[in-house]
Amino acid sequence: MAARVEAWTALGVDAEPALPLQHGVLGLIASECERRLVARLSGERPELPWDRLLFSAKEAVYKAWYPAARQWIGTGAVSVAFTTGGLLTAEVRPDRTLPPPARRRPEDGTPAGAGGVAARYTGRWHVEGGLLLTVVAVPAVAPVGMGAPARVSVEE
Numbered sequence: 001m002a003a004r005v006e007a008w009t010a011l012g013v014d015a016e017p018a019l020p021l022q023h024g025v026l027g028l029i030a031s032e033c034e035r036r037l038v039a040r041l042s043g044e045r046p047e048l049p050w051d052r053l054l055f056s057a058k059e060a061v062y063k064a065w066y067p068a069a070r071q072w073i074g075t076g077a078v079s080v081a082f083t084t085g086g087l088l089t090a091e092v093r094p095d096r097t098l099p100p101p102a103r104r105r106p107e108d109g110t111p112a113g114a115g116g117v118a119a120r121y122t123g124r125w126h127v128e129g130g131l132l133l134t135v136v137a138v139p140a141v142a143p144v145g146m147g148a149p150a151r152v153s154v155e156e
Helices: 025-029 032-046 050-069
Strands: 008-017 078-082 087-092 117-130 133-137
Touching: 008 032, 008 050, 008 117, 025 032, 025 050, 032 050, 032 078, 050 078, 050 117, 050 133, 087 133
Parallel strands: none
Antiparallel strands: 008 133, 078 087, 087 117, 117 133
16 A cells, blocks of 8 residues: 555556656657756756656656546656655646647547646655655645645746
8 A cells, every 4th residue: 555545535646767867758748948947957966867756756646647547648748846855846737738649639639628737746855866756645634724835946
């Protein structure tokens, strides 16, 4: 068991080798804002593979998103932001990508609620022993006094 259903509505975990992505992959998975974020963070903490961390965070978000929504999303539908201290936030906008042709159905034109944020996730990341780990989690019930999670801007 990964998590108790009474405690968590959604949980997404991803582990990757702590190595940079292959050349050209970042351009396929990241928005212009995210590429700028990766460049800035790489300058601040060059020992970390920020491009792979971005990929891993998007994978963790998908793993939390899909079981609840039952809707395919691509990496372009997920916007991620990090802090150098191990936090991450993500937003899912399903209207930013359509399923690949093999998964596309006639009703896949424009998803319901297109144009807005369908979900927000908060989580953590950690790199140690040659592995990179990202996790996002949605509590089943927000503790009293807790509002929506704080947003970390990609434009920090």
